[in-house]
Amino acid sequence: xxxxxxxxxxxxxxxxxxxxxxxxxxxxxxxxxxxxxxxxxxxxxxxxxxxxxxxxxxxxxxxxxxxxxxxxxxxxxxxxxxxxxxxxxxxxxxxxxxxxxxxxxxxxxxxxxxxxxxxxxxxxxxxxxxxxxxxxxxxxxxxxxxxxxxxxxxxxxxxxxxxxxxxxxxxxxxxxxxxxxxxxxxxxxxxxxxxxxxxxxxxxxxxxxxxxxxxxxxxxxxxxxxxxxxxxxxxxxxxxxxxxxxxxxxxxxxxxxxxxxxxx
Amino acid sequence: xxxxxxxxxxxxxxxxxxxxxxxxxxxxxxxxxxxxxxxxxxxxxxxxxxxxxxxxxxxxxxxxxxxxxxxxxxxxxxxxxxxxxxxxxxxxxxxxxxxx
Numbered sequence: 463x464x465x466x467x468x469x470x471x472x473x474x475x476x477x478x479x480x481x482x483x484x485x486x487x488x489x490x491x492x493x494x495x496x497x498x499x500x501x502x503x504x505x506x507x508x509x510x511x512x513x514x515x516x517x518x519x520x521x522x523x524x525x526x527x528x529x530x531x532x533x534x535x536x537x538x539x540x541x542x543x544x545x546x547x548x549x550x551x552x553x554x555x556x557x558x559x560x561x562x563x564x565x566x567x568x569x570x571x572x573x574x575x576x577x578x579x580x581x582x583x584x585x586x587x588x589x590x591x592x593x594x595x596x597x598x599x600x601x602x603x604x605x606x607x608x609x610x611x612x613x614x615x616x617x618x619x620x621x622x623x624x625x626x627x628x629x630x631x632x633x634x635x636x637x638x639x640x641x642x643x644x645x646x647x648x649x650x651x652x653x654x655x656x657x658x659x660x661x662x663x664x665x666x667x668x669x670x671x672x673x674x675x676x677x678x679x680x681x682x683x684x685x686x687x688x689x690x691x692x693x694x695x696x697x698x699x700x701x702x703x704x705x706x707x708x709x710x711x712x713x714x715x716x717x718x719x720x721x722x723x724x725x726x
Numbered sequence: 727x728x729x730x731x732x733x734x735x736x737x738x739x740x741x742x743x744x745x746x747x748x749x750x751x752x753x754x755x756x757x758x759x760x761x762x763x764x765x766x767x768x769x770x771x772x773x774x775x776x777x778x779x780x781x782x783x784x785x786x787x788x789x790x791x792x793x794x795x796x797x798x799x800x801x802x803x804x805x806x807x808x809x810x811x812x813x814x815x816x817x818x819x820x821x822x823x824x825x826x
Contacts, residue, residue: 465742465745465746466742468742468745469738469739469741469742472734472738472741472742473731473734473735473738476734476737476738476771477730477731477734477735481730482730482731482778484779485778485779486778486779486780486781487780488780489777489780490776490777490780490781490782490785494782495782495785495786497782498782498783498786499782499786499789502786503786506790510790510793510794513794513797514793514796514797516797517797517798517800517801518797518800520801520804521800521801521803521804522804524801524804524805524807524808525804525807525808666812668813668814668815669814670814671814
């Protein structure tokens with residue numbers, strides 16, 4: 463209604479006779495336009511040009527790709543090889559394929575080493591009485607590991623049946639799932655898809671990030687709430703999110719709040 | 727020459743549509759388009775006045791408005807892209823806090 467009234471007022475004001483009274487028979491010509499643009503309006507035109515180029519540069523800066531590999535490249539941390547592989551250019555795919563395999567192997571062995579380290583540091587902390595429980599826990603964790611590997615395998619098999627876009631996404635998820643080994647789940651606690659919370663309720667978690675977290679084995683708020691600063695960092699790296707974002711968005715605190723809200 | 731009243735009516739209509747859309751729509755890109763529609767309504771009025779009065783100043787204004795609108799859209803779209811990267815949505819209802 464208000465808009466209709468505004469339209470009426472606009473029409474009546476704009477088509478008032480006084481506005482259109484002094485009509486001129488003379489038509490403005492393009493040479494006249496050029497003349498006034500380059501003589502009378504020369505300075506504003508210059509300023510406008512500067513403004514536009516500033517806007518374009520600003521826009522280009524805003525849309526720069528903030529993905530991990532690009533940032534690393536920008537800071538020149540010597541990981542250019544990884545970047546080349548991850549860009550997945552069709553032209554030099556063949557050259558990079560071997561590199562990629564090597565890189566992956568290196569990654570995996572590094573992961574295993576880390577996992578071992580974790581085990582070693584954990585053992586002395588356990589009192590002897592708890593050894594039996596420890597054994598059971600170990601068996602369970604082995605089982606879990608097997609299940610995760612199975613899942614990974616399943617994802618890999620599914621890859622072939624997908625179109626290119628879904629494939630790229632799936633590949634990323636696999637990459638995330640592979641990194642699950644680096645994360646200390648004994649602190650986080652385990653969960654499965656059946657008892658998952660709606661992770662997207664956390665600010666900063668979108669559909670894809672939630673999927674990545676699930677691929678990593680994080681399904682519940684309580685797992686997120688258990689994150690120590692080190693684990694936060696590891697998860698951040700694992701899901702290939704903007705560096706330090708998990709810490710800055712305080713996912714752990716948010717998860718704690720959401721947990722509290724649910725119990726009430 | 728076309729009756730100025732008709733031009734005025736058309737530009738008023740465009741302006742009102744743009745205003746309504748800018749206030750009611752939730753998709754940021756549609757809001758941007760509506761703002762553009764309002765700008766173009768004003769441009770049309772300027773151009774019509776220029777022809778009517780036989781003066782090129784109206785055209786110059788129109789050109790300036792178009793240029794500024796272009797840079798505004800460039801920045802706007804860039805911001806939406808950045809927002810989408812963070813929130814995975816550009817629905818204006820979901821992106822109503824400046825912090826993060």
